[in-house]
Amino acid sequence: MSDYIESLPGAGTPRWWYHKPIKWPVSQAFVAKHHRHSEPLKRHRFSIGMYDASTKDIDLIGVVTVDNCSSAWSKHYDHAEIRRLCVLPDNPNLASKLLRLATDACVAMGMQKIVSYTRLHESGSTQKAVGYFCDQRDEERDTFRWIYTPDSGKHREYREQKARAKTKRLLKKEVV
DSSP states (O other): OHHHHHHSTTTTSGGGEEEEEEOHHHHHHHHHHHOSSOOOOSOOSEEEEEEETTSTTOEEEEEEEEESOSSGGGGOTTEEEEEEEEEOSSOTTHHHHHHHHHHHHHHHTTOSEEEEEEETTSOOHHHHHHTOEEEEEETTTTEEEEEEOOOOSTTHHHHHHHHHHHHHHHHHSOOO
């Protein structure tokens, strides 16, 4: 049966992917095995897994984990943080798709601000593709802070232009 699936046009592409909520131990086992630089988390609000149905075993190919903010914003219950985003290589746009799913879920739950962090050497293209803007560059911690706020409609275009300009400015700074 798997030979038949693999012979179909588009096998192994996003058309064969599906997502579903996954339990904390499953998501953190995936992070422990595949994440480049971060350790598994001790808790989470929720995790979403992406599966590839074009393989015989229907493999888990990516995970995103959302939790309360770990920064000074931790006291805000309407804020969430994308704590881990881990995908297997050679899956184009998978990280953006998982981040979009997690962001949409947070917005649906009433979150007013969603935060994500990347390392300074990472481009942040996944965050930019989903609509996050770079809020802060922290040389000491070697991170960019990315923020997503749901559209309120009022002054949206002005805010987006300002956020794009700030993102460009922060990304162009050279690391000393």
